[in-house]
Amino acid sequence: MESRINLAREIGRDLWRYKWLLLLAILTVVSAMTVIVVTHSTRQKTSEYNELMAEQDRLDIEWRNLLLEQNTLMEHSRVEALAREKLGMKRPEPGKEKLVMQP
Structure with a gap:
């Protein structure tokens, strides 16, 4: 009469017999997953950096444009023209100028 083989026990024995091979297979899978996670993280960081x-x-371009605009608005001739046109100001005659000094 044939004896029945317990499949679970045989699998357990094989796993125990080849435990180093099983451990290496598990470590290989863990290493592969780690490479995947690190690669994904690196790509995300590179995209964020770009x-x-x-x-x-x-x-930087906006800053340069604002500096140009500021320099244009502060130009002496432009300020003088705006004072003449919008405020009706004019330069005083040399004889009517008064010098004010603070102590």
Whole structure:
């Protein structure tokens, strides 16, 4: 009569017999998952860095434009022209100028 083989016991024995091979297989899978996670994180950080660099470039351009606008608005000839046109101001004659000094 044939004896029945307990499959669960045989699998357990094989796993115990090849425990180092099983451990290496598990470590290989864990290592592969770690590589996947690190690669994904690196790609996300690279994408974020590129977006921040583009934002910095945009802000630098805006800053330069604002400096140009400020310099244009502060130009002496422009201020003088606006004072004449909008406020009706004019330069005093040299004889009518008064010097005020603080102590």
